Amino acid sequence: MTPPDPDSTVAGNNSDWQDMLFTQAPPTLGNQFDDDPLLGSWLSRHLPGYVATPLREELRELGGFAGGELYRLQLADRLNEPVLTHWNAWGERIDEIVVTRLWLEAEKLAVKHGLVATGYDRSLGRYARLAQFLKVYLFHPSSDWYACPLGMTDGAARSLLISGSAEQQARAVPRLTSRDVATFWTSGQWMTETTGGSDVGRCETRAVRDGAGWRLYGRKWFTSAVTSQMALALARPEGNPRGGDGLAMFYVEVRDAGGKLNRLRVDRLKDKLGTRKVPTAEMVLDGARAELVGAPLNGVCAMEPMLAVTRMWNSVCAVAFMRRGLALARSYARRRQAFGQPLERLPLHADTLAGLEAETWGAFLVAFLLVELNGRHAAGESDAQQRALLRLLTPLVTLVTAKQAVSVVAEVIESFGGAGYVEDTGLPQLLRDTHVLTIWEGTTNVLALDALLRTDLHAGLAPLLGRASACRRNAKAPRLVAAAQQAVGAIERAVLTLESMHDDTVLQAGARRIALTLARALQLTLLCEHAQWMLDNGGDRRGYAAALRFARQPVDLMTEVDPEADRLLLG
Numbered sequence: 001m002t003p004p005d006p007d008s009t010v011a012g013n014n015s016d017w018q019d020m021l022f023t024q025a026p027p028t029l030g031n032q033f034d035d036d037p038l039l040g041s042w043l044s045r046h047l048p049g050y051v052a053t054p055l056r057e058e059l060r061e062l063g064g065f066a067g068g069e070l071y072r073l074q075l076a077d078r079l080n081e082p083v084l085t086h087w088n089a090w091g092e093r094i095d096e097i098v099v100t101r102l103w104l105e106a107e108k109l110a111v112k113h114g115l116v117a118t119g120y121d122r123s124l125g126r127y128a129r130l131a132q133f134l135k136v137y138l139f140h141p142s143s144d145w146y147a148c149p150l151g152m153t154d155g156a157a158r159s160l161l162i163s164g165s166a167e168q169q170a171r172a173v174p175r176l177t178s179r180d181v182a183t184f185w186t187s188g189q190w191m192t193e194t195t196g197g198s199d200v201g202r203c204e205t206r207a208v209r210d211g212a213g214w215r216l217y218g219r220k221w222f223t224s225a226v227t228s229q230m231a232l233a234l235a236r237p238e239g240n241p242r243g244g245d246g247l248a249m250f251y252v253e254v255r256d257a258g259g260k261l262n263r264l265r266v267d268r269l270k271d272k273l274g275t276r277k278v279p280t281a282e283m284v285l286d287g288a289r290a291e292l293v294g295a296p297l298n299g300v301c302a303m304e305p306m307l308a309v310t311r312m313w314n315s316v317c318a319v320a321f322m323r324r325g326l327a328l329a330r331s332y333a334r335r336r337q338a339f340g341q342p343l344e345r346l347p348l349h350a351d352t353l354a355g356l357e358a359e360t361w362g363a364f365l366v367a368f369l370l371v372e373l374n375g376r377h378a379a380g381e382s383d384a385q386q387r388a389l390l391r392l393l394t395p396l397v398t399l400v401t402a403k404q405a406v407s408v409v410a411e412v413i414e415s416f417g418g419a420g421y422v423e424d425t426g427l428p429q430l431l432r433d434t435h436v437l438t439i440w441e442g443t444t445n446v447l448a449l450d451a452l453l454r455t456d457l458h459a460g461l462a463p464l465l466g467r468a469s470a471c472r473r474n475a476k477a478p479r480l481v482a483a484a485q486q487a488v489g490a491i492e493r494a495v496l497t498l499e500s501m502h503d504d505t506v507l508q509a510g511a512r513r514i515a516l517t518l519a520r521a522l523q524l525t526l527l528c529e530h531a532q533w534m535l536d537n538g539g540d541r542r543g544y545a546a547a548l549r550f551a552r553q554p555v556d557l558m559t560e561v562d563p564e565a566d567r568l569l570l571g
């Protein structure tokens with residue numbers, strides 16, 4: 001519409017045209033618990049009444065916050081970022097970091113709802129992790145990645161319970177799992193150095209023993225949430241061999257009782273693509289006082305329980321971002337008209353969103369299978385098969401959900417057209433914040449190699465196939481059986497390929513595709529099983545639609561591998 005010439009004497013009231021301009025209604029979020037049919041059905045299926053009934057009320061409260069007050073605050077707080085001040089007015093080095101308003105609120109909410117503590121609630125037995133991560137799933141997308149310090153805190157608590165001394169446990173674990181903001185601590189994990197995050201065995205930080213204990217010297221290159229009160233760090237005790245085996249794990253408190261930094265400096269905060277609310281620092285340890293956790297060797301192995309926990313956080317946060325993106329995209333598709341119809345009635349737009357929905361359902365089911373296995377393991381209720389499956393699924397689920405999240409959220413941005421590209425919709429931040437999922441708990445390649453090169457993890461292949469086959473048996477509707485059979489076939493082929501690969505170069509080059517095939521095929525079988533359960537318990541056909549839709553998307557990603565041709569192509 002062309003606005004009339006303001007000087008024209010012909011036009012009547014010159015401001016009328018502005019009132020006639022079309023204004024698009026923005027997407028809205030409802031209660032994120034009530035609006036999620038998969039979450040509701042999954043809860044009814046997997047949790048016994050004594051856990052589910054009180055939890056449902058808490059989840060509804062969190063879902064209301066996440067879709068309401070917290071989401072509004074997130075949009076209002078969009079431009080704020082953490083600020084690092086190196087020196088105070090009197091010339092003292094303080095390295096103080098002020099976090100954003102939303103982070104302060106998120107901390108209170110997280111502690112009140114026990115986002116870490118619930119995982120350690122013994123009264124919940126093997127359901128503790130499930131109860132915890134259902135809360136995380138709702139809380140995370142409106143928290144500007146406050147889940148990052150929470151995940152590391154959870155990982156540190158678990159590590160200390162496994163490897164820490166009685167004194168370390170007594171001092172740190174009650175704080176890390178506190179439900180009181182006044183006593184709550186978060187923890188960092190200081191591993192990555194300039195020499196490498198994947199190849200962490202090249203770590204250069206030295207641990208030197210003096211009369212009073214250990215001191216650490218070195219530079220940590222990515223230390224997220226450096227506002228934490230403590231951290232678990234990797235360093236090499238003097239005299240230890242090179243490589244990962246020569247590293248040890250250390251417990252470090254960031255400040256002393258008087259609030260002074262423990263001989264460490266925060267050089268700068270990273271200027272990052274996303275996760276900009278997370279203060280990720282470059283840091284120098286200049287004799288920081290530290291305590292050994294466990295033995296003075298094999299620190300990388302000692303970090304495993306921590307990684308198992310943080311990778312579970314990565315997986316659930318990935319699904320949570322997918323769900324958030326879709327909640328916004330679906331709301332917009334109801335409100336935005338094109339060619340005389342709401343977008344949701346346009347067949348191709350509906351088809352696009354349905355594909356994303358199916359991906360999100362598959363990701364949810366596999367992520368919560370991982371959580372369930374972790375919960376059983378922590379409660380001492382898992383058998384050897386389940387533990388082997390847990391170890392294999394930890395990298396597999398992390399890598400597949402992260403990849404799905406990046407692709408789903410990218411498509412969500414496109415589903416908004418130009419609006420998805422505009423910063424103050426909050427949508428670009430969602431995309432940027434999602435991208436980190438494929439990096440910070442290990443990149444896709446590194447996770448794939450972790451899963452497939454380590455022969456000790458191969459013990460998980462048979463239970464994986466067993467779980468998928470059980471899903472196929474549980475499916476009854478003919479099309480679900482056929483889809484599940486297709487998935488089981490893909491898993492069998494992947495296992496066969498893996499077992500017949502004797503050339504390490506070929507195995508490495510093909511690892512990502514095998515890993516993704518195993519994970520996506522498992523997702524499809526879980527979808528078929530859950531779809532059948534939904535049909536049998538109330539007749540809801542949405543699970544059925546999700547399973548069949550997922551079956552039409554790429555599941556078996558294996559192709560012939562030709563490292564020679566790769567080298568040729570790359571010159």
Ligand SMILES: Cc1cc2nc3c(=O)[nH]c(=O)nc-3n(C[C@H](O)[C@H](O)[C@H](O)COP(=O)(O)OP(=O)(O)OC[C@H]3O[C@@H](n4cnc5c(N)ncnc54)[C@H](O)[C@@H]3O)c2cc1C
Nearest residue numbers: 189190191192196197198199222223224440442443445446
């Ligand atoms: C926002 C953010 C926060 C972070 N916070 C923390 C933190 O709190 N604590 C911490 O310790 N670290 C943290 N990290 C670091 C993160 O864990 C590392 O960046 C990650 O592990 C990758 O390591 P790198 O950066 O050294 O990449 P590299 O290891 O150099 O990897 C570069 C590329 O090479 C590929 N590659 C590497 N090895 C192989 C292989 N064998 N085969 C095939 N491909 C391979 C990788 O997939 C990647 O694509 C953070 C990173 C980010 C982005």
